[in-house]
Amino acid sequence: MSTPVIDDAYLKDILARLLATPSPSGFTDAVTRLCCEELTRLGVPFEITRRGAIRARIQGGRRKPARAIVGHIDTLGAQIKALKDNGRMEVVPIGHWSSRFAEGARCTVFTPEHGAFRGSILPLKASGHTFNEEVDTQPVNWRQVELRPDVVAASQADLEALGFNIGDFVAIDPQPEFLDNGFIVSRHLDDKAGVASMFAALKAIVEGEEPLAVDTYFLFTITEEVGHGASSVLSQDIASMVTIDNGAAAPGQNSREFGVTISMADQTGPFDYHLTQKLLRLCRDEGIEHQRDIFRYYRSDSASAIEAGADVRTALVTFGVDASHGYERIHIHALHSVARLIRSYALSRVEIGRDSQELSDLTGFTDLPMDPAEETPWDGRDEAPETPSGEGNLGGQN
Structure with missing residues (x-):
């Protein structure tokens, strides 16, 4: 196999564009369009589901047993739970994340008829000049925060007149920073950093005009953060699926912000032995820095596919993220490494x-x-054995 050429400048550019496109679960049309436009630019055919999950395909020498690489383009976020008498709003989370990381966040509220409004999520007791030490002792939960919209509103009626309503989507600002030393700090690197690595691998494959043994699908799901993920985007031909997502670089974990982290298991159980061993072997053969890890409080697109009844081998490739589901940080070395492994x-x-x-x-x-x-x-x-379709043995693990 030739030396991989992964375009890091392209990887960072597509990541920046993904991060700039709000996409909390349930509000993903814009990011679906962005990804489809990029696939069109790369010359990769695709189709989308009714709700906007994407199935792109690079044709291989045979139709099956097809492969899939999957990442999710939805992110954490919030919704309006109630309009309050003080002109502010109660919010509930989309996905699983702590209100600790919502405190102080800048955000956008999307209303169906009156457009987007800017605002901040703040603790109920946000002023030390007013509440003194109570700002340090109030509990940490979603009932202890409220959204302050940047509008003139002092009552529930004022909010209603402006067009706010229960159920409006709230997108949290990513606030990305791309540092000269290779670190990238932002919200929503889970999983837009993984999707950027997928696009970088796709670009290398397309530009290299390298033949694939079998059809290979690049899947982009839109509801992973709420548990549905890859439950309805697979085709019957897909026999193996490699999920690309974040890994937890934290005390007690073996994940790192460098290289590739191969997950051996998560809270739903072990990943497919043979597919996982193949990925480890590819890392060794290609000289890709890597480590293994197990995640206790974690699930991914792999779990949703299996739980939906798909008879598919699954594995999980991760990039180590510090402070996952918060102010996340990753290094370009990990994203480059993941892109290399996807291509390999x-x-x-x-x-x-x-x-x-x-x-x-x-x-x-x-x-x-x-x-x-x-x-x-x-x-x-x-x-x-020879398959009924006459495709015969293809040699090599899925």
């Missing part, structure tokens, strides 16, 4: 040819290194 996986051979069939007998079925005395455990390269 897309260009690699398929070894479990049997995966082209939804159901078959034991012929070509995978094996595990069970015997400690074995010197050469199964490496995924057994011969598989």
Whole structure:
């Protein structure tokens, strides 16, 4: 395999554009359009679901067992829960994040008929000059914050007259900084940084005109932060799916802000053994810096696909993020590394040819290194039978 060429300038540019496009779960049309426009520019065909999830396809030498790489373009956010008598608004979160990180956030409230309004999310007791030490002792939860819109409003009636209503979407400003030393600090790097790495890998594949063994899909989901994710965007041909998402670089975790972090398991259980081992092998073969981790309080597009009933091998590739679901930080080294691995996986051979069939007998079925005395455990390269469609064995793990 040739030396990968990942365009870091492009990666940062598409990331900046993604971050500049508000997309809390349930309010994602604009970011869907942005991604589709970029796919069109790259010359990659795509189709979108009714609600806006995207399925882009690069044609390979065979139709199946197809592969997929998936990331989500929705982010955390909030909605208006109530219009208050003081001219401010109660909010509830979209996705799982602490009100601790909402305090002080600048935001935009989108109203259907009156356009967008700017505002801030503040603690109920925001002034030390008024509340003294109570600003330090009030509880941390979503009932302890309120949204102060930057409008002239002193009552619920004033808010209603301006067009605010229960259910309006609130997008939190990302406030991105791209530092000269390679660090990137912003909200919503989960998972727009992963999506940027996907686009950088796509660009390298398209510009390199390198043939793929099988059809490879790049999927962009729109409801991962609320648990639905890849539940309805897979095709029947897809046999393996690699999810790209953030990893927690924090005490007690093995994730780092550099290289690739391969997740071995999350709160929903272990990832597919054979697909995960293949990704680790690709990292070693390609000289991609990497580490492994397990996440206790984490789920991703992989979980939603499996829970929806998809019989698909899943794995999770992450970029280590510090302060996930808060003011996040990542280094370009990790995003570059993830893009390299995506490209390497897309260009690699398929070894479990049997995966082209939804159901078959034991012929070509995978094996595990069970015997400690074995010197050469199964490496995924057994011969598989001719498929009913005549595609035959493709050699290589999915």
